[in-house]
Amino acid sequence: MRMSKSFVPTLKEVPADATVASHQLLVRAGYIRQLAAGIYSILPLGQRSILKITRIVREEMNAIGAQEFYLPALNPREIWEESGRWTVMGENMFRLKDRKGADLCLAMTHEEIFTVLARAELRSYRQLPQSWYQIQTKFRDEPRPKSGLLRVRQFTMKDSYSFDLNREGLDASFEKHREAYVRIFDRCGLRTIQVEAHSGAMGGTGSTEFMVPTDAGEDLIASCEKCGYAANTEKAQSKVETPPKYASSAAIEDFATPGVVTIEALAAKPYSVPAEQQLKTLIYVADDKPVIAIVRGDDQLNEAKLQTATGAQVLRPAHPEEIVKWMGAHPGSLGGVAVSLNVLIDQRLVGQSGMVTGANRDGFHLSNVSVARDLAHAKPADLRTVNAGEGCPRCGNPLTVGKALEVGHIFKLGTRYSETMGARVLDEGGREVPIVMGSYGIGIERILAGAVELHHDGDGIRMPLAIAPFHLALLPLQMQDAKVVEAAEKLYADLSAAGVEVLLDDRDERAGVKFKDADLIGIPLRIAVGKKGLAEGKIEWKPRGVPSVELVALGDVVAKATAAVRGK
């Protein structure tokens, strides 16, 4: 491609509203432009990268026998009602009405539609297994789009779905996807780690996320360097020592704590109750039913874990009015003692006594609370969020916690959709059984953004060769020198004929401008054709990110470039 005829709007200055590196650089390098919050136009350079990513994805999906579909993004309400997710998705789903007033939505994912196809056509175990996928635009009305391409409202997802007769089949389909994902991210130049994850609104029995470790990410993952354990903190566990430090068999007593509504205030003088001696009581609404969650005062409740423990589809904090109605007191004076509501208590608190909690009476707390005696009605569950430094649940080595970007997520759905939507086949014995499903997603734009987060420097992007918009930038340094132009044009023709994707910067610009733009855009290889080198029949060869240039004879350039590009 010729730069002089291309739309590559690079920017010298950093866009004011971009904070993360990938956002700044993708805008500056002319890959993307923002249209609205969380909505981006992909420009020609970006589209070339996206096409390379999707090509890699297609190759690897096809390689495991998956078949490509293309399903509607515009969906009727009815199928989402069938799965129950018309309600579950809540405000995250874009909804609209057609001219007749019928409800439609823009699909956030495609379990429902694929299941509709499966139930209509799959009748026999002989037709299984099937792996179906598509590369489609998804819509999610994120409460807070941010960080450029990292959290958006419209994006491209490769989503696939497996249909098996039984759990063993699902396990096999799941493992095939896992291996395909490893190859995809590896080929795209992303270092990823696999972590155990929370399944959330997808339902199902188990899931693995593929994470790119980067501070630009929004997830927190806990990992163990010693044994390789890694999990999203929504799911991660740890070994924590919880000796019965405050043990007491004394009877419960209430004591006045006027105005004390925080853990910190109760920990301060004159009460001086350490946070670890307090019970933190939180009120939630799980599928319209109140539930009380209790964790230690210095622990953090993990909503994802609470959702898992309650089995709820929709979980939200209770409103203040609801809390007063159910508990008889305001937040800050709440406790789980002697209440008839459903109570869950963090498992580390089992066996503790001598604890302090709210009395469900404004301005009062209870002391000498024994979990076994006074909270016998509370069900133990894993509710707390792990902290860095706590012991790995497998080997005890201290865990590290770091930020990461989710680029892929694979789920064992099981029969959650096939049962609610009636997708069944007959097995060998002629019995009707629900199809066992898996669901597998990859965020295409996130791969692009993740690659930039991982590969950039002060000069711009250092795009991995496999997903770079071009392999090689060819820079004639003196456009007014006919010999330089002639040599560059010949190289352009020869390299292109050899299959090298070349961006020829034939603009009438100074050399510095061309160097800067090539670096910013992140093209992996660079050839500079200048009159000095040309006098000796040589060009300058420089891979992006390598500090020094190499002089290469004109006649050797094509072979060198094809060798560098081969297989990518």
Added chain:
RNA sequence: CGGGGAGUGGCUCAGCCUGGUAGAGCACCUGGUUCGGGACCAGGGGGUCGCAGGUUCAAAUCCUGUCUCCCCGACCA
């Protein structure tokens, strides 16, 4: 949804406090000089100052409302 910040030419911003009818750099166009890491000189085009009301002789500037964008939080009671 809560809190904070910001909307002025394509981009980055100044001007606003203390009202007097809009400016710089970059980008763009023309001419010239330059020509190996974002050149220089001269000339030029381009802005209903987010939108709507209000105050005033006069509003980018003050007041009210509204829209949009960015950041933090949205569980810690």
